[in-house]
Amino acid sequence: MLNVGVDVGGTNIKFGVIDENGEILLQETIKTEPGRGSRAIVMSIIQGVGAILARTSLRHEDVTSIGIGIPGTVDSKNGVVVYAPNLFWRNVEIVKDIREAFNVPTYIVQDTRAAAWAEYLIGAGKGLRSVASVTIGTGIGCGMVFDGKIFHGALNTAGEFGHQIIDLDGNLCNCGRRGCLEAYAGGLAIVRDAKKRIPGIHKLLHTNPSTVGVHDVYQLAQEGNAQARELTDNVVKYIGMGLVNLINITSVDLISISGGISNAPSELLLDPLIDFVRNRAYESVADQVRICRSDLSEDAPLIGAALLFRETSDQTDSALAVSPGVGSQASQSS
Ligand SMILES: [Zn+2]
Numbered sequence: 001m002l003n004v005g006v007d008v009g010g011t012n013i014k015f016g017v018i019d020e021n022g023e024i025l026l027q028e029t030i031k032t033e034p035g036r037g038s039r040a041i042v043m044s045i046i047q048g049v050g051a052i053l054a055r056t057s058l059r060h061e062d063v064t065s066i067g068i069g070i071p072g073t074v075d076s077k078n079g080v081v082v083y084a085p086n087l088f089w090r091n092v093e094i095v096k097d098i099r100e101a102f103n104v105p106t107y108i109v110q111d112t113r114a115a116a117w118a119e120y121l122i123g124a125g126k127g128l129r130s131v132a133s134v135t136i137g138t139g140i141g142c143g144m145v146f147d148g149k150i151f152h153g154a155l156n157t158a159g160e161f162g163h164q165i166i167d168l169d170g171n172l173c174n175c176g177r178r179g180c181l182e183a184y185a186g187g188l189a190i191v192r193d194a195k196k197r198i199p200g201i202h203k204l205l206h207t208n209p210s211t212v213g214v215h216d217v218y219q220l221a222q223e224g225n226a227q228a229r230e231l232t233d234n235v236v237k238y239i240g241m242g243l244v245n246l247i248n249i250t251s252v253d254l255i256s257i258s259g260g261i262s263n264a265p266s267e268l269l270l271d272p273l274i275d276f277v278r279n280r281a282y283e284s285v286a287d288q289v290r291i292c293r294s295d296l297s298e299d300a301p302l303i304g305a306a307l308l309f310r311e312t313s314d315q316t317d318s319a320l321a322v323s324p325g326v327g328s329q330a331s332q333s334s
Pocket of ligand 1: 163173175
């Protein structure tokens with residue numbers, strides 16, 4: 001049973017042929033080039049799926065499903081990307097074209113939810129009831145699976161973890177509001193603060209100002225730079241507040257962390273983050289909730305997208321389940 005996963009990002013589009021256990025058998029990457037417009041990118045996705053199938057000698061009828069992860073708000077039920085700022089997409093219907101091209105059940109979901117789905121099925125959350133997958137990079141997002149179902153929210157905007165307010169009337173966020181977590185602990189915010197608080201940071205790093213990145217701040221902190229260490233301690237505090245809020249509201253079994261922060265040395269970020277949560281979360285859940293680095297890491301959205309078909313096929317009440325895509329009807333009848 002083979003499935004095709006597609007992980008659409010603002011920079012790259014990843015394609016994978018994935019078996020029912022979530023094993024990636026084959027993977028390809030092409031450039032997204034969002035400036036080409038939605039039509040051209042949808043055509044590239046169709047060509048990319050065709051190309052990776054050709055490499056495996058698989059026929060379309062050998063493929064169980066195609067699943068797509070998108071960085072933005074997605075109406076999974078109707079197969080429409082509502083808003084994807086990195087792609088400059090608004091209300092782009094995508095599932096219909098891809099399903100017609102391959103005559104295979106086709107699903108679409110926000111990439112963070114695809115990642116959470118992968119963690120729930122085959123990652124750190126395997127066997128648990130409720131899983132959240134928090135990605136901390138330039139943006140900060142969260143996918144959630146509750147009782148075996150991906151949680152979308154009434155308007156498909158659930159899990160905007162980075163836009164929870166942690167400081168009323170605080171820093172201006174990219175979303176246009178003030179005080180969002182992302183405006184303090186997102187990659188852009190960390191680099192902005194580092195340039196402000198560590199004068200001549202690029203000289204310390206023997207680079208030019210435009211190339212200073214979050215990993216440089218982590219590196220300086222690791223080397224003992226006091227200001228950099230203060231910045232990473234602040235990141236722990238801000239992300240920690242966000243995680244405590246998430247845990248207190250949802251009571252999830254597990255939170256897996258991926259993105260830049262998970263690549264930093266554990267003693268710098270992940271370990272103090274776990275301590276923060278243990279000390280601050282509501283007492284009865286503080287010791288129980290599991291927090292870990294994602295072992296699927298950057299492959300999680302690709303794998304989760306490819307396994308979206310299981311959201312309906314694993315449910316006994318599939319007809320009533322929150323459908324991950326319009327292709328679910330075909331899935332149920334096949
Ligand atoms: Zn915001």
